[in-house]
Amino acid sequence: EVQLVESGGGLVQPGGSLRLSCAASGFTFSTYWMSWVRQAPGKGVEWVANIKEDGSEKYYVDSVKGRFTMSRDNAKNSLYLQMNSLRAEDTAVYYCARGGGKFEHWGQGVLVTVSS
Amino acid sequence: DIQMTQSPSSLSASVGDRVTITCRASQSISNYLNWYQQKPGKAPKLLIYAASSLQSGVPSRFSGSGSGTDFSLTISSLQPEDFATYYCQQNYNIPRTFGQGTKVET
Numbered sequence: 001e002v003q004l005v006e007s008g009g010g011l012v013q014p015g016g017s018l019r020l021s022c023a024a025s026g027f028t029f030s031t032y033w034m035s036w037v038r039q040a041p042g043k044g045v046e047w048v049a050n051i052k053e054d055g056s057e058k059y060y061v062d063s064v065k066g067r068f069t070m071s072r073d074n075a076k077n078s079l080y081l082q083m084n085s086l087r088a089e090d091t092a093v094y095y096c097a098r099g100g101g102k103f104e105h106w107g108q109g110v111l112v113t114v115s116s
Numbered sequence: 117d118i119q120m121t122q123s124p125s126s127l128s129a130s131v132g133d134r135v136t137i138t139c140r141a142s143q144s145i146s147n148y149l150n151w152y153q154q155k156p157g158k159a160p161k162l163l164i165y166a167a168s169s170l171q172s173g174v175p176s177r178f179s180g181s182g183s184g185t186d187f188s189l190t191i192s193s194l195q196p197e198d199f200a201t202y203y204c205q206q207n208y209n210i211p212r213t214f215g216q217g218t219k220v221e222t
Contacts, residue, residue, distance in 0.1 A: 035212075037160075045152075045160060045203055047212035061211045062117075095159050101207030102150045104171070106159035 002026040002105045004096050009110035016086050016114070022079040022096030022107055030054075030074040033100025036081050038092035039109075046092075049081070050100040064090075086114045118142050118206050122215035129220060135191040137218045139204035144184045148208035151180055151189045154217075155200045163202075164189060194220070 008020040020036075035050040049060045049070040058070050069082040079096050091114045097103035119142035129135050139149065147167035152160035162171045164180035167187055177192045191198055199222060204215040 044217050045154075045205075045214045047205075047214070050212075059210045101148070101212065102162060102165045103152075103160070103205075104162050106161070109159055 002098065004098065004105060004107035006094065006096055006107045006110040009094065009112045011113045011115065012086055013116050014087060014114055017082070017084045018086065018112060020081040020083065020094055020096075020110060020112070022081075024077045024079065024096075024098075027098070029072075029077040032098050034072060034079050035097045035100060035103060036070060036079075037095045037097050037103065037106075038090075039095070040089075040092040043092075048094070051079070052100070083112070086112075088114050090114050117211055118145060118208065118213050120204055120206055120213050120215040122202075122204055122218050124218060125216065126219040126221060128222065129194050130222065131194055131196055133194045135194050135198075135220060137189045137202055137204075137220075139182075139187045139189070139215050141185045141187075141206055141208075145206045145208035147183045148206055149180075149182065149187050150205045150207060151178075152203045152205065153198075153200045154203065160203060191220075 003025045005023045012018050036048040039045050051058045051070045067085045071080045093109040095109045096107045098105040121140045149167045151164040154160040168180045179190050201217045201219045203217050
């Protein structure tokens with residue numbers, strides 16, 4: 001069974017940093033593109049970033065470029081999102097998802113709240 | 117960026133109804149269109165990919181159609197568990213973009 005479990009969320013002040021993790025199991029992690037997708041409270045869904053199987057290609061939505069960095073460790077079946085210079089508008093539930101274009105499996109999500 | 121526009125934003129329906137949701141892309145995306153269902157407090161779930169292919173395990177009452185810029189999701193006979201919000205999403209190019217969602221309520 002495919003499982004994706006996010007961790008690392010919480011409350012952070014504007015300008016602060018946070019690192020999200022996603023532990024993957026039940027599939028061969030190293031053979032899939034992976035993505036981060038977020039959803040602000042009461043709002044729609046927004047793709048944030050994706051990363052190729054070997055980590056050699058990464059793409060980001062414009063609003064996070066230069067602030068967020070996505071990475072992966074295939075030996076640990078883990079995905080990461082380093083978030084710096086956080087803003088109030090980054091407040092959202094962050095999901096990791098399997099796939100780079102269609103998102104076949106999703107984690108349960110982790111809440112990131114940016115507030116003073 | 118490709119803008120995805122869904123209509124309606126919400127609709128009221130009853131069990132057994134045939135429900136259709138439309139999604140329009142701001143430029144042609146061929147058939148690079150996916151549909152998701154989301155229930156409150158849960159992650160979205162993939163229903164349809166490549167405009168008309170049913171994801172494994174999804175009931176056959178769900179179907180998708182369209183190509184180019186105009187797409188639709190149809191639920192042939194609405195069931196109690198289908199009351200949810202539905203999103204379309206394009207994977208034609210980067211950034212991946214979603215529609216604003218359609219809430220199906222009773």
